[in-house]
Amino acid sequence: MSERDFREDDLREWIISDPKSILGEEFLIIGREVAVQRIGDAIDLLGIDRDGNVVVIELKRGSLQGTVDFQGLKYAAYSSHWDYDKLRDQFEKFRSTNWGRSLYDEETRFTEVLDEFCNEDYTLNQDQRILLVGESIRERLDIVLRWISDRGIDVTVVEFELLADGDRLYLDAEQTIPVPEHTVTDVSPDTSEEPWKDNGRDWHLNERSNEETAELLEEVAESLEDIDQLDGPEWGQKHYLSFKEGRKRRIAIRTKRTLFHVDIYDVSSEGVDTEEIARSVGVAREDVKADDLRGGRPGVRITCRAGQDIDTNALVEIARTLVDSGNA
Numbered sequence: 114m115s116e117r118d119f120r121e122d123d124l125r126e127w128i129i130s131d132p133k134s135i136l137g138e139e140f141l142i143i144g145r146e147v148a149v150q151r152i153g154d155a156i157d158l159l160g161i162d163r164d165g166n167v168v169v170i171e172l173k174r175g176s177l178q179g180t181v182d183f184q185g186l187k188y189a190a191y192s193s194h195w196d197y198d199k200l201r202d203q204f205e206k207f208r209s210t211n212w213g214r215s216l217y218d219e220e221t222r223f224t225e226v227l228d229e230f231c232n233e234d235y236t237l238n239q240d241q242r243i244l245l246v247g248e249s250i251r252e253r254l255d256i257v258l259r260w261i262s263d264r265g266i267d268v269t270v271v272e273f274e275l276l277a278d279g280d281r282l283y284l285d286a287e288q289t290i291p292v293p294e295h296t297v298t299d300v301s302p303d304t305s306e307e308p309w310k311d312n313g314r315d316w317h318l319n320e321r322s323n324e325e326t327a328e329l330l331e332e333v334a335e336s337l338e339d340i341d342q343l344d345g346p347e348w349g350q351k352h353y354l355s356f357k358e359g360r361k362r363r364i365a366i367r368t369k370r371t372l373f374h375v376d377i378y379d380v381s382s383e384g385v386d387t388e389e390i391a392r393s394v395g396v397a398r399e400d401v402k403a404d405d406l407r408g409g410r411p412g413v414r415i416t417c418r419a420g421q422d423i424d425t426n427a428l429v430e431i432a433r434t435l436v437d438s439g440n441a
Contacts (some may be wrong), residue, residue, distance in 0.1 A: 116439065117282070124172050124246070125157060129212050132160070135286045136244065140168055142232045143204040144190060145212050149191050156188050159203065165227070166242050166267075167192050167200070173247035182257050185243035185268065193241050200238065210296035218360060224409045229362055233352035242267040248401065250289070260294065262291045313348025321352075321368040325419040330366065330373055333417065336425040337364060340433050345369055363436050365407075371419050377432055378412040379439035385413060393427040 125145065132140045144159030169188040171181055185350035195203075201223040207213040208221065217226065227237065245258070249272055262268045270290035276283040309316040318327040334346045337356055343363060345356030356364040367374040382403035390413070391401040400416035413435055417423055 117277075119275070120370060121157075121172055126212070128158060128170070128172070128246070135273065135284060136170075136246070137286065137288055138172075138326065139230075141226060142207075142216065143200065144207045145210065147203065149188060153254070154184070156192075159192070161200075161227070161231070161237075162242065163230070163232050163235070163245070164239070165231050165237040166240045167195065167238045168242045168244055170244045170246065173245075175248040176251055177245055177247035177254055181245060181247075182254055182261070185245060185265075186261075189241040189243050193238070195238060197237055221360075222410075225361065228407055228410070233350075238268065242269065244269045244271065246271045246273065246286075248272065249296070253291070258290050297360070307351075309351045310349050313350070313354065315346055317354055317368045318350075323370055323419065326369075326371055326373065329417060329419060329421075329423060332425055333373075333375065333423070333428060334366060336429045337366075337432060339429055340436060342436065358436070363439070364432060373417055375415040375417060375428070375432070376406050376412055377415075377439075378410045380412045380435045380439075382393045382411060382413075385435075387413075388413065390431055391430060393424065395427070396421050396426045 120429075128135050129142055129145065132138070132142065140157060140160035142157065142160050147156040147159045149156060156169055157172045158321055160167055160168040160170060169185055169192060171185055171188075173181065187429040204223045204226070208217045209218070228237070243266070245268070247270075250258070252271060258268055258270060269288060269291065271286050272289050273284055276285055308320070318331060322330055334354060337343070337346065340356070342358055343356040344358070345364070346354045346366070347357070348354045353365045353367040355362045355366075361379075363378050365374075365376045365378070367376060373392055380403070385403040387401040388398055391398045392414060394401075394417075396415060396417060400418070402414045404411070404414070406412040406414060415428065415431075417428075
């Protein structure tokens with residue numbers, strides 16, 4: 114990189130714009146040059162993984178050397194005490210920067226981003242991870258980091274090389290610590306370890322649902338496609354399929370074996386007649402609730418059970434009205 118006059122800042126911006134291409138995994142980036150109290154230095158990048166764990170990302174334009182191992186451990190130890198409020202404040206600070214504005218809308222809330230990005234059963238900052246990125250790793254440091262990794266501390270090293278082909282430049286990255294079970298190029302949305310990413314439709318209809326529920330689920334999902342302002346359904350999440358308006362998820366259908374929940378987000382409970390909704394759709398009164406949904410966003414949940422005579426046309430009209438009311 115130095116021979117091409119690239120700086121560490123350039124590497125940082127490349128990762129912010131597309132973490133998975135370089136790091137081999139998607140991260141929710143919530144900080145750049147994050148100052149740590151009582152430490153006269155800053156974390157290069159701060160992220161969150163799909164399980165809600167905090168990820169400390171340290172970058173070196175050249176080789177990983179010196180005290181970068183201690184740096185990573187020190188930052189991970191300090192960040193282990195950061196609660197939801199601390200991480201939310203950090204996210205909002207980052208969102209107001211040029212880098213944050215390139216990733217998030219101005220009105221995006223931290224709870225929405227977490228709910229959208231993380232797995233269904235995530236726990237925020239339950240654990241911390243250290244990710245070191247450099248063009249190579251010195252032998253002494255390699256021995257230390259492998260020893261740390263072997264003892265259960267989540268340390269990952271990604272080594273990269275800048276390649277040139279005429280005027281084109283390519284960044285080739287490879288995880289070297291811990292030695293991956295699959296190469297980075299083998300880890301893709303099609304991995305058999307995550308079948309919902311391979312074929313989400315089949316996953317939700319045949320694995321998450323029984324035959325009767327699947328038939329109703331497919332009918333409801335297809336009917337909701339008629340709401341013009343929404344895009345979807347997107348089937349590739351483990352526990353739900355979703356419909357989005359722009360970047361924001363507005364409807365999620367959370368699947369279970371004998372039922373599914375239709376969650377309609379950003380709807381105030383004020384003025385919502387849950388009894389009338391239940392009567393119109395054809396579900397029990399207790400299966401319609403107006404309350405805070407997952408992630409603390411207000412909304413309406415309609416639970417549809419196998420064997421019910423659901424009026425999908427009524428469900429779509431109610432969903433359309435509620436989505437519109439959330440935009441008012």
